[in-house]
Amino acid sequence: MELVLNRIDYSLVGPTSRHTMKILPNPDGKGLQRIAIGGHDGVVQIFNIKKSTLVHSFKSLPGAKINRLELGGMKDHLQDKVFIAANNEVRGYNKKGKLFLAFETTLTEPIQHMTxxxxxxxxxxxxxxxxxxxxxxKLNATFADKITDIxxxxxxxxxxxxxxxxxxDRTLRLVSEKRQAxxxxxxxxPSCLQLADEEDLHVLFGAQDGSIGLVSFGFNAQVRWVLEGGGSGCVNCMVHFDMSGDGQRELIVGRDDGLIEVFVYDPMQELPVKRASYACTESIMSVQAGFVSSPEHPEIIAVTYTGWFFGLTTESKESINLRQGDGPTNMSSEMQERLQQLRLEIDEIEQKVVRERExxxxxxxxxxxxxxIVPKIEINEKFTLIPNEAVYLLSIEVQTPIDNVLxxxxxxLRILDVERNSAVVSHSACDPEMGNHLLVTYRCQVNTTRLEVKVQTTEGQAGQLRAYVTVxxxxxCCRLIKFTVRPLSLHQRSHDLALDRPYNSLRLTGAFSLAEVHSWIGMCVPEVPDKVxxxxxxxxxxKNSFLDTVLHCVYA
Incomplete structure (x- = not known):
């Protein structure tokens, strides 16, 4: 049976990073739950929702950008303590907002992941x-490849x-203090991780190509199944919750292209089955589920990159309007007066902005x-290879609406349009002899904050792709973003290689170091680790995503 979800917009909380929103559990398991959110401005806020309005119980002062927010507590007790990671520091707040922990780690880089x-x-x-x-x-480990989640x-x-x-590097590592990894x-x-069951040895992973898989870390660690992405965006976040009330938890997935999906585990099938989906126009950075606006109807809560905080509830639209008292026949005189006052305040603010601008x-x-003073423009940009299409997806997302992108x-290279792209495109003549092979302008529609373009590269050709973003x-002002197109741009890292097939071999010897060879390879192919x-x-x-050829590099 399909799950019907209705959207409720709550507030604009400001730009956020991945995994920076959690729903706090209730001590008795009943009633409405509170929500904790951490933003790029360093503000931690804990609130509940009453008639679609945020009622804050705590809001901290601005500070360093919050990269992660997690819940914790004593073992076998309620996990209602809020922990945030900013720079290399971890701070802990209780449910009333009192600071009880301020711990500075020895990491030299900002904390990106925390559990x-x-x-x-x-x-x-x-x-x-x-x-x-x-x-x-107790334990310290360093990896050459970038860590994506823990x-x-x-x-x-x-x-x-x-x-x-x-x-x-397309691996999951199970590490502990007492055993070998x-x-x-x-x-x-992989892009994110989620436990399949709190008492199980199975872990779900979401991948950059949109696929979802299950890995068993039992006696024989292995991949149990993989659900292909089918052209969907990168998996940013996942969570389990019983949305239908049948005692079985569904898997809720938030993607980089704004898609929220609900999967059900069917015992008659090996792979999860999609039960519902909702398409948003912005990247989903965090997704949770619980009872936040109605004690009878479960709700999916999501936060986008620009900070839109909204819910997808199983409650009907008529019931929502009746409960909130904002139907056409149910609006009280007090509500009408409040609405009129808000409109007057908005008009006054708009006039003040015009006067200050002049x-x-x-x-x-x-x-x-x-x-x-030129304002700072924060951009969430990605330039990723889509292997099954042998093209790159260039995505640009800004906090404020985009005017145009050059x-x-x-x-x-060749520019291919994306189906969900509503921008007006115009091509300009350019002179290849002057080192300019492409000049394309995208003029965006009103209130567009995200632009996606597919780029088809040619192997053997290298250079830079530049995007000038005007908001x-x-x-x-304009922000310049540079992307490197490498000579072997259509190659992707792979573990499954048939090295017993015929192939050519090139051997280089000389007075050069391991770091020099590593940098040479990094100038030729993508996905080379930053560290030696x-x-x-x-x-x-x-593995070449277009010709299915292989490349095996061994250097010492």
């Missing part, structure tokens, strides 16, 4: 992982906490010593 189990705290930056117990370091697993026989670490190879780059314009034109390339803000191999020998295997 908590009782007194065990695990944090990870781009390449380093640390395990703390009662704020005392999650704790239950340990049999009380052997201590175990952590699954996902890396860009277990490595499982998967077919695509004042600023006049000042900068008449005074030679006047300063014009794409220029110094290497021959709707004053004073007018930690061992005396480096091994990188690639």
């Amino acid at each position: 908590i189990s009782g007194s065990d705290l695990m944090v990870a930056s781009f390449h380093s992982f640390q395990h703390y117990f009662d704020c005392v370091e 999650i704790n697993m239950p340990s049999p026989n009380n052997e201590g906490v175990r952590t699954v670490i996902a890396c860009e 277990v490595v499982v190879e998967i077919g695509s780059r 004042k600023y314009k006049q000042t900068t034109q008449t005074r030679p010593d006047a300063l014009s 794409i220029q390339s110094e290497t021959p 709707s803000m004053q004073p007018k 191999p930690l061992t005396s020998e480096g091994v990188l295997s690639y």
Whole structure:
């Protein structure tokens, strides 16, 4: 049976990172639940929802950008403590907003990932992982490839906490203080992790190509199944919750292309079955589920990159209007007066903005010593290979509406439009002899904050692809983003290589270091780790997504 979901818009909370929103559990398991959100402005806010309005119980002062928010607490107790990671510091708040922990880790890079189990705290930056117990370091590990997510697993026989670490080299590593790491190879780059069951040894992974898989870390660690993405966006977040009330938890997935999907586990089928979906126009950064606006109807809560906070409820639209009292015949005189007051306040603010803008314009034109400050433009950009289409997907997402995007390339390539792209495109003539092979302008529609373009590259040609992004803000300014197109741009990392087939071999010897060879390979193929191999020998295997050829690099 299909699950019907209706959207409820709540608020604009500001730009957020992945995994920075959680629903707090209730002590008795009944009633409405509170929500905790951390933003790029460093503000932590805890609130509940009453008639579609946010009622705050706590809101911190601005600070450093929050990269992760997790819930924790004593073992076998309610996990209602809020922990946030900003820079290399971890702070903890109780449900009333009181700060009870401010701990600075020894990581030299900002914390990107965090997971908590009782007194065990695990944090990870781009390449380093640390395990703390009662704020005392127990384990430290460094990886050449970038870490994409971490999650704790239950340990049999009380052997201590175990952590699954996902890396860009298409591997999941199970590490612990007492045992040697277990490595499982998967077919695509993992992007997020989620436990299949709180007491199980299975972990779900979402991948950059949109696929979802299940890995078993039992006696024989292996991939159990993989659900292909089918052209969907990167999996940003996942959570389990019983949306239908039948006692079976559904899998809720939030994707980079704005798609929210609900999958049900059918015992008669090996792979999960999609039960519902909702398409949003912005990247989904966090997704949770619970009872937040109605104690009878479960609801999916999501936060986008620009900060839109909304819900997808199983409650009917008529029931929502009746409960909120905002139907055409149910609006009270008090509600009508409040609505009119809000409209007057909005008009007053708009007029004030116009006056200040004219004042600023006049000042900068008449005074030679006047300063014009260029606003900071934060952009969520990605340039990723779609293997089954042998093209790159260029996605640009901004907090404010986009006016236009100018794409220029110094290497021959072809621009392909995306079906959900509503921008008006125009091609300009360019001179290849001057190093300019492409000049395309996208003029976006009103209130467009995300633009997607497919780029078809040609192997053997290398250069830079530049995107000039102009947004709707004053004073007018432009942000330049550069992407590198490598000579072997259609190659992707792979574990499944048939090296017994006929192939050519090129051997280079000389007075050069391992770091130099590593940098040479990085200039030729994508997905090369930022760091030099930690061992005396480096091994990188690639597969061509267009011709199905293989490339095996061994350097020492």
